[in-house]
Amino acid sequence: MDFRFSLEEENFRQEVAVFLEKEGPKEWQKKKVSFFDMSGQENWIAIHREMSQKLGAKGWLSLHWPKEYGGQGLSPFYRLILREELAKYHCPGYHSLSVDFVAPAILLKGSDELKKRFLPGIASGEVMWCEGLSEPGHGSDLAAIESFAKQDGESYVVNGQKIWTTYAHFADWMFLLARTDRQAQPNYRGLTFFLVDMHTPGITVNPIINMAGHYDFNEVFFDDVRIPKENIVDSINRGWYVAMALLDFERTSDLGYAIAGTLLNDIVECARERDILDAQNQIRMAELVVECEVARLTHYHVTWMQAQGKGTTYEAAACKLLGFESIQHVAEFGLKVFKQFGLLSDKSSLAPLYGRISSCYLRSFGHSMEAGTSEIDRDVIAQRGLGLPRLR
Numbered sequence: 001m002d003f004r005f006s007l008e009e010e011n012f013r014q015e016v017a018v019f020l021e022k023e024g025p026k027e028w029q030k031k032k033v034s035f036f037d038m039s040g041q042e043n044w045i046a047i048h049r050e051m052s053q054k055l056g057a058k059g060w061l062s063l064h065w066p067k068e069y070g071g072q073g074l075s076p077f078y079r080l081i082l083r084e085e086l087a088k089y090h091c092p093g094y095h096s097l098s099v100d101f102v103a104p105a106i107l108l109k110g111s112d113e114l115k116k117r118f119l120p121g122i123a124s125g126e127v128m129w130c131e132g133l134s135e136p137g138h139g140s141d142l143a144a145i146e147s148f149a150k151q152d153g154e155s156y157v158v159n160g161q162k163i164w165t166t167y168a169h170f171a172d173w174m175f176l177l178a179r180t181d182r183q184a185q186p187n188y189r190g191l192t193f194f195l196v197d198m199h200t201p202g203i204t205v206n207p208i209i210n211m212a213g214h215y216d217f218n219e220v221f222f223d224d225v226r227i228p229k230e231n232i233v234d235s236i237n238r239g240w241y242v243a244m245a246l247l248d249f250e251r252t253s254d255l256g257y258a259i260a261g262t263l264l265n266d267i268v269e270c271a272r273e274r275d276i277l278d279a280q281n282q283i284r285m286a287e288l289v290v291e292c293e294v295a296r297l298t299h300y301h302v303t304w305m306q307a308q309g310k311g312t313t314y315e316a317a318a319c320k321l322l323g324f325e326s327i328q329h330v331a332e333f334g335l336k337v338f339k340q341f342g343l344l345s346d347k348s349s350l351a352p353l354y355g356r357i358s359s360c361y362l363r364s365f366g367h368s369m370e371a372g373t374s375e376i377d378r379d380v381i382a383q384r385g386l387g388l389p390r391l392r
């Protein structure tokens with residue numbers, strides 16, 4: 001067991017750091033605000049897109065893809081290093097929904113034709129995707145989704161509704177799970193995974209503002225939306241298997257520990273400047289450092305498994321659970337440290353870290369729901385890791 005990164009990996013980290021310091025959004029770096037804090041704010045989408053294309057031009061959005069599909073054939077640890085540095089430098093541009101959700105699913109389950117059509121746009125950072133899985137009443141119970149795609153000649157015609165669709169308001173494409181067989185038993189055998197152009201007539205996107213005041217997600221309606229049958233990934237009624245493979249990648253995409261670790265460092269630095277760190281806070285801080293470290297090592301383990309081509313199920317769930325809950329715990333700590341000042345938004349000059357404490361705290365509740373809730377993660381660990389029966 002060797003806990004060090006290789007010399008090449010360390011050199012890559014250095015190259016990324018130099019690039020991000022120069023090319024990252026200056027205002028964000030000065031204020032130390034993150035991707036999540038800025039969402040919904042002026043120019044946010046334009047900055048995200050611009051940075052995405054810069055990362056794409058460096059070839060950094062396809063680092064670990066096979067060379068035949070435009071990747072560099074590197075280990076997934078390069079992707080992890082890139083994302084650690086992006087968190088450290090408060091840089092947007094890494095559109096996980098494209099790079100880490102749909103791209104691996106296409107690589108694993110898509111035809112050669114789909115790979116050639118869709119992967120270049122993701123690698124260049126020009127084409128952005130959103131995820132159409134959840135429906136009202138069918139989030140954890142994903143297998144029961146009702147949006148229906150009916151075959152009509154060479155196309156499928158979709159009717160139904162999706163909800164919590166992150167970034168549907170600016171995404172170019174959606175990966176959509178829809179029912180194609182209402183009689184299938186068990187019900188998950190009647191689902192199909194489609195790739196949908198968001199400009200297709202019949203798609204309506206309505207905003208949902210979250211409690212932090214950010215505009216991240218939407219409800220999306222489909223009224224007779226026509227999708228060519230060549231946009232099916234894998235084959236008809238095999239969508240569940242594509243979605244499950246995708247979810248394992250989704251759970252290990254965002255580096256919760258890196259986001260939490262950066263926030264913790266910034267909180268400590270700001271609290272030191274204001275001279276408000278007491279003994280109790282220091283003890284809690286030490287606990288949080290350990291928590292982030294455990295999340296980091298769990299993520300490294302899963303990345304190592306991915307590098308070996310091993311499947312990850314309960315390990316991916318553990319990774320998401322630890323990383324995302326560590327963000328929640330650090331955000332909560334921020335509120336304790338700064339007391340009433342932590343509640344202030346960026347509109348107040350008295351707010352620590354430009355209002356990031358309250359913004360992160362309010363946004364952090366979503367972290368234990370997105371990509372599958374923490375309860376479902378615990379259930380996956382209990383069932384797949386420990387061989388225990390389903391919770392419900």
Ligand SMILES: Cc1cc2nc3c(=O)[nH]c(=O)nc-3n(C[C@H](O)[C@H](O)[C@H](O)COP(=O)(O)OP(=O)(O)OC[C@H]3O[C@@H](n4cnc5c(N)ncnc54)[C@H](O)[C@@H]3O)c2cc1C
Nearest residue numbers: 131132133134139140164165166366369370371372373375
């Ligand atoms: C910030 C954010 C972004 C999101 N982005 C997207 C997106 O882009 N695309 C998309 O399709 N979806 C998205 N989602 C939706 C997300 O996947 C769902 O919220 C999640 O799967 C939970 O589903 P639900 O909201 O229907 O809650 P429910 O499934 O109704 O769950 C309600 C509660 O019951 C618990 N529960 C449910 N079933 C079980 C069980 N079997 N055992 C134990 N406890 C259980 C849950 O843990 C939860 O606490 C997003 C959600 C958030 C918060």
